[in-house]
Amino acid sequence: MNSCLGRDFYSRPTVQVARDLVGMKVVRTLVKDELEVRLSGIIVETEAYGGINDEASHARMGPTVRNAVMFGEVGRAYVYFTYGSHFCVNVSARSSRQKAGAVLIRALEPHEGIGLMKLHRASEELYSLASGPGKLTQAMEIGSTLNGTDMTDPASGLFIERGASRGKIVSTPRIGISRATEKNWRFVDSSSIYVSRKTLINVR
DNA sequence: CGCTCGATATTCT
């Protein structure tokens, strides 16, 4: 049985996909010393980003070389470099009525390959492995070479599987943005200790 | 603990 999320899952309104991704499992497969290694974590925090109507989105100015994935086929990885030293990973998702959209993966509860994640992050502390968008890309070895990767294909090395369980999901304003702060498009599993920030403004 | 601030490269104005 293949539990990898397919194109249909991502062909829905971005905000709905963002909410539904909480509790799913991100899987990264790497080959180390000719052996396949599986790194994975349960998604505990996401954010939705839209198109021209979302003032906080990279896609607000229309298609560019950088944000092209947000306008392309859904289910692909949008990886970008920010603040001079960090990568962030999104998966493109939108309904047929939207022109662009993607879901930022903001935090994971480490699951498989924790030893290797500790090496990548140079830390032994479980909480610091993937409790933030820049941290989780470093832990899972996600960089610009994965931009545009098809995340509905397990052979690509980066995909998302159905999870088993999740706690209560709350929505809040998005983190680290200065525009469109009125939109509650951040979704977190309020029962998880692995979210990027513990001070939550509970909404809904 | 919690808060402030500097680093650092790409993109936007």
Add this chain to the structure above:
DNA sequence: GAATATCGAGCGA
């Protein structure tokens, strides 16, 4: 020139 979907060191309580 300014801003940025961030992180971690350094500080004080």
